[in-house]
Amino acid sequence: MIRAFDLCVVGGGPAGIAASVMAVRQGLSVVLLDERPNAGGQIYRGLEQGPFRNSAALGADYRQGEDAIARLRAAEVTTCFGASLWRIDMTETGGEVSYSHDGKSQRLAFTDLLLANGAIERPVPFEGWTMPGVMGIGAAQLLLKTSAIVPTGRIALAGNGPLMLLFASQLLRLGVEITAILDTSPGKIGIAAAFAHLPGLLRNLDKVSKGLRLMRDISRAGIPVHRNVSSLSASGHGCVDAVRFEADGAEHHLEVDTLLVHEGIIPNTQLPRALGCAHVWDDGQKCLRPQIDRFGESSISHVYIVGDGAAINGAIAAPASAEIAVGRILQRIGRHDERSLATVRRASTVLARERAFRPFLDALYPPRVSVASPSDQTIICRCEEVSGGKLRSAIQDGAIGPSQAKAFTRCGMGACQGRVCGPIVSQLIATETDRPIGEIGTYTVRFPLKPVTVFDMARCGRDEELTEGHEHAD
Incomplete structure (x- = not known):
């Protein structure tokens, strides 16, 4: 029943x-x-x-x-x-x-x-983002909350947004040293755009104060902050050991053991x-x-x-x-x-x-690396290891939508079922075909959403024992 x-x-x-x-x-x-x-x-x-x-x-x-x-x-x-x-x-x-x-x-x-x-967490594709030692800040924070696991060695945080500031402050309170912060926000241009929304800012001065406190924590810790960062890439032998990027038009090379990335959710x-x-x-x-x-x-x-x-x-x-x-x-x-x-x-x-x-x-912290056109060498679909070059070839062959791209390349057919690569594929197709991304759409999602056997599907709900496991909260 x-x-x-x-x-x-x-x-x-x-x-x-x-x-x-x-x-x-x-x-x-x-x-x-x-x-x-x-x-x-x-x-x-x-x-x-x-x-x-x-x-x-x-x-x-x-x-x-x-x-x-x-x-x-x-x-x-x-x-x-x-x-x-x-x-x-x-x-x-x-x-x-x-x-x-x-x-x-x-x-x-x-x-x-x-x-x-x-x-x-918004996927942020760049060369080397699938290497061991590179992960999202959101994922790193979940490891911290559930298992008290923190990164060690030379740690760089790349991206922008409130979560990056919060996580940096949390690491500092736990005594974890941060080697550098690579800020991908657009600097003065972003600040000017953000202040166009001054009425909303004035209604939320408590949030502004909180953000300033987080920035003060970073400043007091003496962490080098590179502004206006773009063209991010990671490299290493077996795991990440260096990150390259541009900041204010100059190229930089930074040796790291862990690279944590975030550009919003x-x-x-x-x-x-x-x-x-x-x-x-x-x-x-x-x-x-x-x-x-x-x-x-x-x-x-x-x-x-x-x-x-x-x-x-x-x-x-x-x-x-x-x-x-x-x-x-x-x-x-x-x-x-x-x-x-x-x-x-x-x-x-x-x-x-x-x-x-x-x-x-949104104006202060727009996505930057995640919406930039990835190189041909960048892995787009982590599950099926489909590169940007392979996806571009499929687009040239007529894959003008995510579903066609999936059929041509198997992009999005892996374990995550396109949860990670979906936004990247739509963005790349929009760029390559010079169409608004709103017209591109995304993968078609079908049930079942999670792995389940045909046997379990067939007997689902038929056995009275299947109603066990529910509890009233107390």
Whole structure:
């Protein structure tokens, strides 16, 4: 027998937690699925059982997740962490989700679906980015949060954005020395563009102050900072040992043991694209994002997309967007009251303030290396080892879209199913064919999203034992 819920929430980060708690408080039955072992999402990863759960070493922002996780654990939310979701089937009145948990495939039904599956780190391709010793700052931070693993030796951070500044500050607080920071932001041009969004800046002076504190930490540590960096490449024998780059028009060579790279995050669109939700190109954030209305509802009825999975607005905006979506669901079914309306009003105020600040950040920290045309030697698809030269040859042979490029080169057919190379392929095709990237589109995503056997698919939901593994948060 398949268990049914009023609301299925996918993602246990700030947005998913806020949606689940609010919905249960208003009397809805809620199930929350997340592939991670604990609540918190990427931003609060490891806060429940990680090495820094009782430490202030990662800063006050990290500890802010404690209250949200505590509210989830106190609510009557049915949670399933460690769940690998591989299929969702929608109907006019709801849908069913299929997933694996503890080695068993399971299925549950729902009336409304709320996707809060967050963002992924923007891929930054350059020669040598697949070498051992080169990784994303976001990935390095997850290793820190979950296992207290930090890089050693000569460490360089390359890229731009708030996360790079935050991670540098966290490393410094832990006593880790940083050899250099290679800042790819456009310098004075970016600052001028950012200050064109002064009203949003003035509404968020606390964020400006926080950013200045992070920059002060870096300055006080005496870390060499190279500005206006471009033309990044890494080299080495077996693993990275050097990085080359241009800064203010001059070429530089730096010996390193670890190169950590970051140029922002983008919405994780795999699941909504597999469902067939409409997407649009966001030119401000240089990424594909789901098309949603002001309540977060997608082009498919009963499917809501919130948090950074809808648009990059940060950890404060994410729960606000989720509460607005739940408020809409409650209004539709006639379950809203003064308490839920007050929650939505407060959330709308918060979301408007956070969104006002985002254009400033987008102008100050635009992607640079990640949107530059990669060389022929640069690996585009890490899984299938497809180079920029091979992809260009396919484009010349008629692969004018990502699907054709996949058929010609196997690009995007590896284990990650195009999660990493998808944005790179679309960008390169747009450049080579001189077309707007919004017209290029991206890979077609199909279920199942995760590896699953035909046997498990066939018996999914038939065995009563498959409903085990769900627990009420307590």
